Amino acid sequence: MKKMKKYRLPIAIVAAVAFFPLVIFFSYYFGKIYPNVYIDEINVGGKTPEQAVLLIGKNVSTPEKLTLESYEIDLASLxxxxxxxxxxxxxxxxxxxxxxxxxxxxxFSLLNSKKEIGLRYEIDDEKLTKQLSDIAGGVIVEPIYPSAQIIKKEVVINPGEKGVDVDMPALKLAIGQNLSLAKNSPISIPTKEIDPSLDADELTAFESRVEKFVGKNLTLTFEYQEFFYNDNQLAGLLAPTGGIDEQKLQEEIYEVTKSINREATNPVFVFEGGKVKEFAPAKDGVKVKTDQLKSNFEGKINALETTDEKHFSLTIPALSSPPEIATGSVNDLGIKELIGRGTSRFRGSIASRVYNINLAASRLNGTLVKPGEVMSFNAALGEVDKLTGYKEAYVIKDGKTVLGDGGGVCQVSTTLFRAALNAGLPIIERRAHSYRVGYYEQDQPPGLDATVYAPTTDLKIKNDTPGHILIQATADTKNMTLVFEIYGTSDGRVATTTKPVVTDVVPPPEDLYVDDPTLPAGEIKQIDYKAWGAKSRFNYTVTRDGETIYQKTFNSSYRPWQAIYLKGTGPAN
Incomplete structure (x- = not known):
């Protein structure tokens, strides 16, 4: 016991001797920065924070510019x-x-080596990012991503090319280090290679996939809307390294959804002076089931790739919600629902023809036909001439195609004829054109046209439904489509038309060249266009409760038509 007491005193002395320097050290640096701590290569060790602030403030200057290779950024602007x-x-x-x-x-490490503290700073990161993005625009080389096209049944593959992008995180890190160390040396702009190109095996596999889509197509439908994808468009949805390009597919679904989605709307019905001035039927709200559409879309694309089928149709899945008020609740004329619809296209029409189509459609829009009444197209439309606002466009007159007032009106009568057939209404009078007109065959076979020329040639339709019928017309001059809709009361009738049978096809006569002294020598001007002759026939049947209530066969005979050119024989200009 005495021996232990004998050793305690020396141990205490040693501990006190060892601890004393630490006490001195911590006492000295109390409230001060520890030794060997540097800011911008300035030793602030042993300084109080206040002393260090004064020292750094006197010796550190704020740089004016940031240099990125050949580019400069004014730091004050940031x-x-x-x-x-x-x-x-x-x-x-x-x-x-x-x-x-x-x-x-x-x-202890500070006793042997220095510790460098980077300068803290403030900067508007949004402004910095904007200026760096502008600079990057001069450095970036956009990569070319692999793509496929089908042109005239030939597959064309672009394998892609490498590109260069700015490594923005690395650039910002380098800028941060430069500023925190108060350096003003030029900074190299870090870049990274982007290589989306296909290797030989990937290129062969991609081309093989695309070839399976040649001549194939897909149609998405909803109500009366159609979204058609030809082989080239389908090829554009394929991911070059396999599967389907998710981003491109989502973009297509977004466009489809944007065209279809709508809120439920209540009807509008304004009746003045014996004509409906404003009408909008009640419409269900619609919301596309996008997840299901995506799944179905992918399924059809995969089916086109893995089978020999040339075409698939897909009905777009959607949820519907009814409006608060039904169409029949806002009128007592029997205008309750859509009973018939007809469409036509007029791509390639000259401007004056498009104008006339739009004008004639607007004048028929809102026409009411009483129960039992026969509607005359010519009477409902009124006079067609310059005085009533029509322009000159090509018409068939006296066996020739000539410029005449109201060219294009037959597009309107043709579309109304198709709507009446769809509605199951009796067609009292209808005449086909003298020769086939390309506009009417853009979306239908020959035989579904109706010409008018007051006062001799008319289109007449009877309303044999229980209530009034309302005719609505919409000309879409952007997409070159015309739509007629007939509203009324459905009595359960069902209309069917057989596919027109085309026979006796006759080629057009040889082109005819007629000397014209009013044109300078050597100038050729086409004034008529060739068309094949043919006969067309289709049957139209209307039934109700299984009983036929109306039946008619429509025959059309189209003469072959030669192209006619004027050949200048006059003095040369």
Missing amino acids: DFSYDINHTVQAATAVGRTGNWLFDIKTI
Whole structure:
């Protein structure tokens, strides 16, 4: 026991001797920055925070510009400034984390090596990003991503090309290091290669996939809308390395959805002066089931790739919600629902013809036909001439195609004829054109046209339904389509038309050239266009409760038509 007491005193003395320097060290650096701590190569060790702030403030200057290779950025435009107080706080915190083991280790390391603290600063990151993006625009080389086209049944593959992009995170890191160390040396712009190109095996596999779509197509339908994808468009949806390009497919679905989705709307019915001035039927709200559409879309694309089928149709899945008010609730004329619809296209029409189609459609829009009444197209439309607003466009007159007032009106009568057939209404009078007109065969076979020419040639339709019928016409001059809709009361009738049978096809006569002294010699001007002759026939049947209530066969005979050119024989200009 005495021996242990004998050793305690020397141990205490040794401990006191060892601890005394630490007491001196911590006492000296109390409230001061530990030794060997540097800010911008300035030793702030042993300084109080206040002393360090003054020292750094006197010796550190704010740079004016940031140099990125050949580009310069004015730092003032980025609201740049050094935060000296924050920087000194960071220096003061060295060795003072609260973790004593870690702090002791840090302090001992400071006795042998210096610790550099980067300058803290403030900068508008949004403005910096904007300027860096502008600079990157001069550095970036856009890659060319692989793509496929089907042109005239030939597959064309672009394998893609490498590109160069700016490594923005690395660039911002380099800028941060440059500013925190108060350096003003030029910074290299870090770049990275982007290589989306296909190797030989991938190229062969991609081409093989695309070839399976040649001559194939897909149609998405909803109500009366159609979205048609030909082989080239389908090829564009394929991912070059396999599967379907998700982003492109989502973009297509977005466009489809945007065209279909709608809120439920209540009807509008304004009746003035014996004519409906404003009408809009009640419409269900519609919301496309996008997940199901995507799944079905992908399924049809895969089916086209893996089978020999040339065409698939897909009905777009959607949810519907009814309006608060039904169409029949806003009128007592029997205008309750859509009973018939007809469409036509007029792509390639000259401007005056498009104008006349739009004008004639607008004048028939809102026409009411009483129960039992026979509607005359010519009477409902009124006079067609310059005085009533029509322009000159090509018409068939006296066996020739000539410029005449109201060219294009037959597009309107043809479309109304198709709507009446769809509605199951009796056609009292209808005549086909003298020769086949290309506009009417853009979406239908020959035989579904109806010509008019007042006062001799008319289209007459009877309303044999229980209530009035309302005729609505819409000309879409952007997409070159015309739509007629007939509203009324459905009595359960069902209309069917057989596919027109085309016979006795006759080629057009040889082109005819007629000398014209009013044209300079050598000038050729086409004034008529060739058309094949043919006969067309289809049957029209209307039934109700299984009983035939109306039946008619429509025959059309089209003469072959030669192209006619005027050949100038007059003095040369």
